[in-house]
Amino acid sequence: MERSQSETSGIGQRLRKLRLEKGLNQQDLASADISVSYVSLIETGKRAPSEAVLKFLAERVGCSVEYLRTGRDDARVKELELKIAFGDMALRNGANGEALQSYSEALASAPFLGEAMIRRARTGQAMAFEKLGRLEAAIQLLTSLFEDPGTVVGSAEWAQLAVALCRCHRESANHLLSVEIGEKAMRELDTLGMEVTDDHMQLGATLIDCYRVRGDLAQAHVVASRLMPLAEETGSRVARGSVYWNAALVAKSQGRTSEALALTERALIMMAETDNVRHQSLLKTVYGTLMLESANPDLERARTLLAEAQQGLLEVGTSSEQAFCETSLAQVSVRDGQFEAAVAHASRALGLFRNEPRWESAKARTVLAQAQFRSGDGVTGEATLNAVERQLTQIPVTRSTAEVWRYIGDVWKENGHPSEAMEAYQRALTEVGLRGLPAGSTAVTRS
Incomplete structure (x- = not known):
């Protein structure tokens, strides 16, 4: 069958494009019946290949004959x-590894897909990387998408990417950049004067938490106070729940436990009518943990909330989220005198954290040490606390690491180690910016 010049040229262009994408040279497409020069003539549109040659070349570059001939392959597109x-x-559903594999397989055949589907797959791939803890890969993908000229500022996609970037930089301890991205995005939204949406509220809620983690509680409180009335105006339960949730974390960090509990309870009510099991479970983890810090904790209620949270997180949560819940269950068990259970929960948390140098795993190990001390195994408890202190030297300084140092000091103190406790307290003060007198300072006496 004779082919027109434009059709022949199209075949050649598609063949060359796919070959280069596969990292192949023209020699790789040659065979006993097809010379390198013939491949070159096809690619330049100077020869029209037969059906047999088309089939052979399509197999070599990983596409269908239909795509190579016409640029279309409806069945393949539907499959992807x-x-x-x-x-x-x-x-x-929390099957993050399977998700990553599906997106990656689809992107391997990107020439068959339209731009919108490619962006959707790349965004999903980035989110899967994030949930798998592969933050560097997630940040690289998210940044390229966020800065792409095709991403419309103020759109739902733009807001989703901004939120994810803030989260990833926050989790990788780049607190300066996480806040900068969130602040710039919020300024751009203010400039546009757009109607507030759920996506925009989620961006603000994420910025609140970035401030909190960085230790800027005053600014976090200011943004939370600004967003809560806006969240009420939207009428969206998700938006309100997200803002209440992060405002609760700020209140907790400022020592306003009763207010934090009230805000978390409101957030739970908002999220209860959604189908987001992960968010509901994370909120229950926060609620149960906060109850332990109240003046008169209801340990059974806290344990019930945390057990429900863990059940949900086992299905859809990340390993870090499951580990944090296990740490809180360990704390309940310590408070309730169930030291063997506490050791088991804390050990599971450390296994899920994979002993990574992060403040959450340092906290889990501190709870483990506390359970060991209270069960009468002081020697192991001391060794565990010493290991925590070594671990903390490898972790970037934040308010959270300061809280762990304070916790370490309390455990040393309650077990008769005042000098170690004092040193831990001093480290906690230093990490929140409060330093002692310079070495060699002497007191000034008055005559």
């Missing part, structure tokens, strides 16, 4: 779209 949809479903 279903693969991306499966990735979306797997991501929602």
Whole structure:
């Protein structure tokens, strides 16, 4: 069958594009019946390949004959779209590894997909990287998408990418950049004067937490106070729940436990009518942990909330989220005198954290040491606390690391180690910016 010059040229262009994307040279497409020069003529549109040659070349570059001939392959496109949809479903259900595999397989055949589907797959791939703890890969992908000229400022996609970037930089301890991205995005929204949406509220809520983690509680409180009335105006339960949730964390960090409990309870009510099991579980973890810090903690209620949270997180949560819940369950068990259970929960938390140098795993190890001391195994408790202190020297200084140092000091103190306790308290003060007198300072006496 004779082909027109434009059709022949199209075949050549698609063949060359796919070959280069596969990292192949023209020699790789040659065979006993197809010379390198013939491949070159096809690619330049000077020769029209036969059906047999088309089939051979299509197999070599990993596409269908239909795509190579016309640039279309409806069956293949449908297959890839279903693969991306499966990735979306797997991501929602917490099967992050399966999600990543589906997105990656779809992107391997990107020439068949339209721009919108490619962006959807790349965004899903970035989210899967984040949930798997591969933050560097997630940040690289998210940044390229966020800065792409095709990303419309103020759109739902733009807001989603900004939120994810803030989260990833926060989790990788780059607190300066996490806040900078959030602040710039909020300024851009203010400039646009757009109607407030759930996505925009989520951006503000994430910025609140970035301030909190950085230790800037005053600014976190200011943003929370600004957003709560706006969240009420939207009428969205998700928006209100997100803002209450992060405002509760700020109140907790400022020592306003009763207010934090009230805000968390309101957030739970908002989220209860959604189908987001992960968010509900995370809120229950926060609520149960806060109850332990109240003046008269209801340990059974706290344990019930945390057990419910852990059940949900086992299905859809990340390993870090499950570990944090295990740490809180360990704290309940310590308070309730169930030291063996506390050791088991704390040990599971450390296994889930994979002993990574992060403040959450340092806290889990401190709870483990406390359980060991209270069970009468002081020697092991001392060794565990010493290990925590070594671990903390490898972790970037934040308010959270200061809180762990304070916790270490309390455990040393209650077990008869005043000098170690004093040193830990001093480290806690130093990490929140309060330093002692310079070495060699002497007191000034008055005559």
